[in-house]
Amino acid sequence: MSHRLPNGGRLIRRGKPQSFTFNGKRMTGYAGDTLAASLLANGQTLVGRSFKYHRPRGIVASGVEEPNALVGLGRGDRYEPNQRATTTEVFDGLVAESQNHWPSLDLDLLSVNNLLPQFLTAGFYYKTFLQPRAFWKHVYEPIIRRSAGLGKAPDDKARDPDRYEQIYAFCDVLIIGGGIAGLQAALSAAQSGARVALWEQTAHWGGRAPVDGVQIDGKPAQNWIKTTVEALEKMNNVHLRLRMMGAGVHDHGYVLGYERITDHAPATQAPRHRLWRMRAGHIITATGAIERPLSFAGNDVPGVMLAAAMRDYLVNYAVAAGNSVVVVTNNDDAYRTAIALRKAGLGVPAVIDARAEANGALPQEARALGLRVLTGRGVRKVKGGKRVKGVEICRIDSAGTAHSEVFDCDAIAMSGGWSPVVHLWSHCGGKLTWDTNGHFFRPDPNRPPTGADGAGFVTVCGAANGVMSAVLADAHAAVVTALGRQDLPMPAQDQLPEEDPLEPVWIMPRRAEYPLRAKMWLDYQNDVKVSDVQLAAREGYQSVEHTKRYTTLGMATDQGKLSNINGLAVLSDALGQPIPATGTTTFRPPYTPISLGAIAGEARGAVFQPLRRSPLHDWHAANGADWEPVGQWRRPFTYKRPGESRDQAVNREVRNAREAVSLLDASTLGKILVSGPDAGRFLDMLYTNMMSTLKPGKCRYGLMCNENGFLMDDGVVARIDEQSFLVHTTSGGADHVHGWMEDWLQCEWWDWKVHTVNLTEQFAQIAVVGPKARLLLERLGGMDVSADALPFMDWRAGQLGGFDVRAFRISFSGELSYEIAVPASQGAALWERLMTAGADLGIMPYGTEALHILRAEKGFIMIGDETDGTVIPQDLGLNWAISKKKTDFLGKRGMEREAMVNPDRWKLVGLETLDGSVLPHGALALGKGKNANGQAVTEGRVTSTYFSATLGRGIAMGLVAQGPERMGEELIFAGPQDKRIKTRIVDPVLYDKEGARQNV
């Protein structure tokens, strides 16, 4: 059983015990432990269940590559699933639970899946759930949903109480990875005077050199690490960061760094995670290498561990993975584990080496310690279920039909060689080359990712570069190349014993028969086996990307850090081609999962996005505004009075605008000043109708289309003087329309003399609406607002109640209406003055819903309701607003297309339900029969629908096939729960058809 040793552990502080729970059981670790180390120290080898088969799983690795030891961390609002125990630092009060089992970790009834492996082979998603079709909704989908994912999603009412932030940073050289290669690269780069940042994902500098017994200048690596870090800390041009992962390398030297600030110390008042948005002149990755598992039957039984990980636990945390460990390898490096275990007084019954000979320095040392080394052998299968009980050995070149020897043991250390961590090099297009000596992919220095200037901006050094010894020289050389500096001090020398080459072993034994191959796990987290990849190849999958998706190899949260190379080696073998011909799947950021909190940063709640406030915002808030988001604006939907429902408030506002006088805050309306000698000519191109003929003092309604002829925006243009026009746009369209104008002026008609300014926020605009509107304005005193002096569709500048105003006689309600514009700073004062002066006239404000109803009663269209980006003005009966005289305007050519002049197009009509009810939003009118896909034919849809307080019934507008020619016809609309609603086609103008009320 795994346990803590009485002595040693370079990273732990025995004087600081930390109490935590796992599945409710109280356990104790030491400060400096990872959760994985603490669990092993407490004898907890079983930590989770696998995804498909619910097989018992234990800790395999000691770092970010861990596929099995995923736990749910924390409780309540702080609960987080799928956290790796190997990268979680243990702290007092930590709460962890295992995942993906029912009812418990020890007794998982879903492991019955393990007995049905045929059911869940490669591509089972595609094969299993096809028939019968009716089963999909009620049987298959619920099953799939229940078994999807490993951890439980947090409670939907949980709210993350922690703080997250983002920071922008810049440097000349960014070094990712704080092992000895990274430290040397930082030192060399810093000595050049460059601004240097060095990031290390763990809590410690130096990487695995101290564990592996690296000597630097004849002394233990730890000495050099200590002096180098101290030297770097003293340099002003160096910025060191621990617990900081290089998550992704993006275009032109943009790098995301994920810093876990308080995960290990939750009581501190700092943000939990910080996302660094670094712009680096050059990036040096020193991200090391990850050990590969070996594919033998039962390689997923708890107790089977990567050899180097076992060494990590032993040296760093004084944790023994077992009392008796069999080491299985195809290389010399794993002998370090055997030697370290033996020196710690643990049993090592045998080292199983797949190679015919093992005579390097390390195997010799192992033999000298009395260890038994068996060459030319492999594991036939692992004995044990919830933990390793023994191992059967056979000849490596056999089919594994029988074993030659059996060893009792409670743990197995395996090593299939090392794969450089090339992810960051590859994220932005760096290419790889297959190293025929080391049997791994490493960065091809001739094909780096390139920056804005076309030069490579990433250099790789150390184990990430496939360099396993003389690492410091490689790191130094990387800096010399990257910075082009030959004058930097030479680095120290690191030494390791010479190693003999490994021999690639992708399946153990090499000719293993099917029952063995069906128990050889490639991808632990997604339960993909050697036999699955071989099946995919037999079924015709050749591309590694397709095989990945078909088998789900490498698609789990570990992104195949352990499984990818083994998987594509098996695929290559099955396809009978060399590994480089198969290639790798695409490496995508982030390197390991990062929290959504870090991605969101501070952008949550009130600062999720900027809020635009009209100059009258505070008045609305103080007077019962029921807010509605309109783009980034907030507008009052209605103003509720005590005891009123939303509907009652809206109906009251509609009636008052028709009967007395009401105010609307129209400040959000876009206001763009277009001026210059060619302003009229420009607006003639922008609008479908003629604007250049408009006289100063006059207003005209116009439509704007895109080049497809589809309606884009509408509004009233007022001519200010000979050379300038004030263009009103929709509230949501102002920025877009302004950008649209600038695009045409800068990129197409750049010789036209026109200047545009977006004045939307410079003015408050108040619509004074209703039969008593004129009476109210007259009370304020000032300019003449009579019908003669200021007729409908005119505007005047002047004074009202002492305010400098522009008064526009325009109406979106069909009532007598003035829109009064004042400088934004005066808006609130004018509004208050109007409210006071109109008190006895029954004045009240109305919101956007009343605005909508008032315009719908009049059949006025609303951009975004009647239009959806596929509607041309002719569809809305707006032919009168399309100039026939103009030879050109934006969208004219688009409207001439065959589909746009088709008489069968859906066109605007009014809709009246026979029973007076309100039609549902977006309801479809049912036609006759079915279309080619067997779906019901539709012949129209509702675009606007309201209860009209004025008319006392539901009113609606909609687009109906040949609608205007079908006045009086009945249509059937489909409502919820298969309801059928009888509706009559009517004129869209339902109130004051002659327009008399607005023109008084």
Added chain:
Amino acid sequence: MLLLTCPYCGVTAEETEFSAGGEAHLTRHGPGSSDHDYEAYMFNRKNPRGVHFERWRHAYGCGKWFLAARDTMTLEVLATYPAQTSEPPAEVIAKIKLKRPDWEGYP
């Protein structure tokens, strides 16, 4: 995230400070144009592996539209230049030729 230099204000900035506007040097085909020309103007876009001319606006800076010659494979920005031109200026062509001798040229 790309780095681009605005040829108007001279600022080199992050991509987030700009907005992309698609292919550059399109010829507008308005009323009277053939279906073929109109389709080319509205819908048919080049998608080269290599040198591409594209529109960018310094939306959160000086507000100006400009054009960029960019290699879609290497992401190298070969040149940026003002938008008031219907084809790449000679010096931009020369700059690209210098770096990409095999380039087939414009259009």
